[in-house]
Amino acid sequence: MNQNIKRDEDKIKNWKTIHKPVLLQEIIENLNLGEGQMVFDGTLGGGGYSEEICKKILPSGILIATDLDSDAIIRSKKRLEVFNLEKKFFQENYSNIQKILEELKIEKIDKMILDLGISSDQLASSGRGISFQNLDEDLDMNLSTSLKKEKKASDILNTYSEEDLADIFFYYGGERASKKIAKAIFEARKEKEFKKVKDLVDLIEEEIGYFYKNKKIHSATKIFQALRIAVNDEIKNLEKTLKLSPKILKSGGIVGVVTFHSLEDSLVKRVFREMEDMGVAERINKKVIKPKWNEVKDNPRARSAKLRLLKII
Ligand SMILES: C[S@@+](CC[C@H](N)C(=O)[O-])C[C@H]1O[C@@H](n2cnc3c(N)ncnc32)[C@H](O)[C@@H]1O
DSSP: OOOBOOOOHHHHHTSOOOOOOSSHHHHHHHHTOOTTOEEEESOOTTSHHHHHHHHHHTTTOEEEEEOSOHHHHHHHHHHGGGSOSEEEEEOSOGGGHHHHHHHHTOOOEEEEEEEOSOOHHHHHHOSSSOSTTOTTSBSOOOSOOBSOOSOOHHHHHHHSOHHHHHHIIIIIHOOTTHHHHHHHHHHHTTTSOOOBHHHHHHHHHHHHHHHHTTSSSOTTHHHHHHHHHHHTTHHHHHHHHHHHHHHHEEEEEEEEEEESSHHHHHHHHHHHHHHHHHTSEEESOSSOBOOOHHHHHHOGGGGGOEEEEEEEO
16 A cells, blocks of 8 residues: 655645535535544545535544545645544545455445546646646556556557557547547557657547537547546446445445546446345435536536435445
8 A cells, every 4th residue: 555656745735726526515415424424535636525524524423535646635634634533544546445444443334425537636737647738748647646557548559459449439438539549549659659648639639620629628538538547447446346335334324426427427327226126225316416507607527427326225
């Protein structure tokens, strides 16, 4: 655990988060939090959810929080300092929650929340090529700031077959020109490896820039999202963790998941339904909860957010 890159902790902890938590009110209302509960925030980020959780469960509750990004942990630790309760932070994948609970000698928790994807802080300044706007950064895209990395986006671009690249762009990004982009990458890498964000953005703009000219999103949005999901094995981690719910949550315990694209949402819907069919849990909301128009107006990032909740029987 915790193979952190040496970061300037003092500087990072004084950066204020720019991330606006999505569907916050809906989450807090539906989690039915109360004093003394043990709550797992698997995607700590800017600490927006955790702040509200702490207020509801203190002084005898316990907050357990994970994030792959050490900057998020450093900053949120500082943000949550004011709350007088036990807090446990881990720079870990949330899918390792069982191992974490064993380490803490906690058998079962009351609530678990996952707010998927990336925070606005990471998009603005990850330094790891997560945003297509930071042209000089390396094509890394790991959410983790740990030194140990299985793969980087550049490894995928430089070594995966044309078919595998097309599948990633189509299934994880919903990019309709997936085959066209995969073919262009396959040809381009014969001449030069993909290293920097600019290498990929230039290619995408050349291939499909005209198609996105009058659209609300940039032509590279879907390809970058797809690569990030692939690099971080986001779908696999989500499925593994959701399936752990009946093992790690008490009877009456609640899981809440906020997703940002259809592949994630259909996975959550499927796994929740399977657990209901097995008789181990019941869905709290059969209809997905979406942000109200005024939240989307205030925070356009919320436009594709969907919340599903499950109660363990
Ligand atoms: C959308 S942000 C969460 C924002 C947070 N709810 C708030 O209110 O500030 C998602 C966070 O989850 C982290 N993350 C994504 N996948 C993860 C994983 N598998 N394990 C741990 N953290 C993860 C990201 O690094 C990011 O900081």
